[in-house]
Amino acid sequence: MTFFDLARRNVVRHWLRSSLAVIGIVIGVIAIASLGIMGNSIGLMFGDMVSDVGDTLIVSPATGVGGGKLTERQVTDITRAVGSNVVIPFSSTGDRISVGDKESAAMIYAIPAGDIPSLLDVESGSYPKETGAGCLIGSQLAANSRDNGLKLGARVRLGDETLRVTGVLKERGMGFDINPDYAIIVPYSWYSSHYDEDDYDQVIVKVRNVDDIDAVKESIEQRMNRREDVVNVMDTRGILESIFEATGSITVFLAGIGAISLLVAGVSILNVMLMSVTERIKEIGVLRSIGTRRSEVMRMFIYEALVLGLAGAVIGGVLSFCAGYLVTAIFVGNADYLFDPTSLLYIVFGMAFGVITSVASGFYPAWKAAHLNPIQALRHE
Amino acid sequence: MPVISFENVTKVYPLPAGDVVALAGVDLAIEEGEFVLIMGPSGSGKSTLLNIMGSLDVPTSGEVMIAEKRIGGMDDDDLTLLRRDHIGFVFQQFNLIPLLSVVENVEYPLILKGRQNGTRERAEEVLQAVGIEKTHFTHKPGELSGGQQQRVAIARALVNDPAFLLCDEPTGNLDSKTGTAIMTLLDRMNREEGKTVVMVTHDPRMTEYADRTIRLVDGRVEE
Numbered sequence: 001m002t003f004f005d006l007a008r009r010n011v012v013r014h015w016l017r018s019s020l021a022v023i024g025i026v027i028g029v030i031a032i033a034s035l036g037i038m039g040n041s042i043g044l045m046f047g048d049m050v051s052d053v054g055d056t057l058i059v060s061p062a063t064g065v066g067g068g069k070l071t072e073r074q075v076t077d078i079t080r081a082v083g084s085n086v087v088i089p090f091s092s093t094g095d096r097i098s099v100g101d102k103e104s105a106a107m108i109y110a111i112p113a114g115d116i117p118s119l120l121d122v123e124s125g126s127y128p129k130e131t132g133a134g135c136l137i138g139s140q141l142a143a144n145s146r147d148n149g150l151k152l153g154a155r156v157r158l159g160d161e162t163l164r165v166t167g168v169l170k171e172r173g174m175g176f177d178i179n180p181d182y183a184i185i186v187p188y189s190w191y192s193s194h195y196d197e198d199d200y201d202q203v204i205v206k207v208r209n210v211d212d213i214d215a216v217k218e219s220i221e222q223r224m225n226r227r228e229d230v231v232n233v234m235d236t237r238g239i240l241e242s243i244f245e246a247t248g249s250i251t252v253f254l255a256g257i258g259a260i261s262l263l264v265a266g267v268s269i270l271n272v273m274l275m276s277v278t279e280r281i282k283e284i285g286v287l288r289s290i291g292t293r294r295s296e297v298m299r300m301f302i303y304e305a306l307v308l309g310l311a312g313a314v315i316g317g318v319l320s321f322c323a324g325y326l327v328t329a330i331f332v333g334n335a336d337y338l339f340d341p342t343s344l345l346y347i348v349f350g351m352a353f354g355v356i357t358s359v360a361s362g363f364y365p366a367w368k369a370a371h372l373n374p375i376q377a378l379r380h381e
Numbered sequence: 382m383p384v385i386s387f388e389n390v391t392k393v394y395p396l397p398a399g400d401v402v403a404l405a406g407v408d409l410a411i412e413e414g415e416f417v418l419i420m421g422p423s424g425s426g427k428s429t430l431l432n433i434m435g436s437l438d439v440p441t442s443g444e445v446m447i448a449e450k451r452i453g454g455m456d457d458d459d460l461t462l463l464r465r466d467h468i469g470f471v472f473q474q475f476n477l478i479p480l481l482s483v484v485e486n487v488e489y490p491l492i493l494k495g496r497q498n499g500t501r502e503r504a505e506e507v508l509q510a511v512g513i514e515k516t517h518f519t520h521k522p523g524e525l526s527g528g529q530q531q532r533v534a535i536a537r538a539l540v541n542d543p544a545f546l547l548c549d550e551p552t553g554n555l556d557s558k559t560g561t562a563i564m565t566l567l568d569r570m571n572r573e574e575g576k577t578v579v580m581v582t583h584d585p586r587m588t589e590y591a592d593r594t595i596r597l598v599d600g601r602v603e604e
Binding site: 002006009010013282283286287288289290291292293294295296374375378 | 432435437438457458461462464465466470472476478479480481489490492493537541
């Protein structure tokens, strides 16, 4: 028999009242954990969608200059400005395509054939040659077009010319530069002759060392925008950072809403404990008169709050796991995010917060119990 | 050396309507092995005297020695430890802890002294000495009769081998037959074990058990 044991017995003695207080903590823990997991999963989802690791600069023409295109000369200038880093110019358009007698529309990216391997990976087949009439198709386009025969080796008609599908790309996800999953990739020279077009829409610069990204950006801007703004340089790392910052704020906001519900639970623990102290004034008087010190009485009541908090945290932790599963499966659409350590951390965080709130709420009642006057407490009926 | 000694002890309660003098210069000494009654009408300062003897309260002035310790100037923790280690309380209302079983109630003061072996055995030994059957050890206090509860309370008071038992109307809540049995038990503890017993009571029949009676009137000892 210890003070902890005494506290546990008192919690059990008033099991209905204790369970109600525990339910408060359980709800609070679930609220913090599941809202935290939800916010975190949204962040993880963005992270997965954005395939770029942040080593990319995108150079696009400043509005209204040169008809919104980059000339061959400007591309050469950019190449000089970035030193040994890879420069990939490209153009894009949308057009009607037909396979056999079935017509549809697709996004078309034109990239110099030599640069394609440094930007995209093929899943099956091979890269097209600069001079040939070959093309690559995106993974989602390939998956969605099985019925109409758009697959490796098929012939695609674009206007009055025919391209052979030489390869299918690996899935790449959403990017800041190009989104090839639903698109057709053609060699730039074929595009240039087919659409009678010599300029590029944008230039992608892949920076070898991520730490150089600011210096490279600076270098391009200095060279190109000497007199007036000719190009805009977009830094994907900066975009990624601001996205992660935003999802981080969302997570904190959501967990904060959860924390409010835990605060309410804390008030109910405070109430239950104050009730417990008031009911047991006489008992406290007896304990004090037969030699229980103030600190020991205090400990007894703190333990009582701890027992409530621990019960709430454990039950809440288990239920948070279930709630987290639902939240990630329904709202985010991928329950795997729950098993990410950063998500599971929110369950631990919720549980810890539950225990801390309970103990903090028990502190004042415990102090009150410990500082009762033993003579008056003994006389209390 | 007396177990309890009071020298010119006063206790004054300051109230807005004027100070109330509960004890006005009390001198007394209780020697080891004595059975002493404290009697007096209500308002005579009996409770205050009992509280100070039980080191639940300290005097306004004067010198109080309990178990060879001066209680003036002690802080709350010192007073609490004095109660725990040297004083055995027996109350009118038994005041057992409802959450604890009979044997745990008796064991409680031993556990307060810190973890040690044999606390359960010691508690059982004392319970048997006050006449509680083994089958009742694991019951909760509420399941026992009043007389049995008071026996358990006496066992709890004795378990730490205190310097004296301080009894506040121990038979006040019992019928006369059970009350007599409790008095016989206290008398036996006094005679056979040599326990000092100090007892506050209204009941004049108790004088037959006592070595002497201290009468309080208006906060003074009446000779």
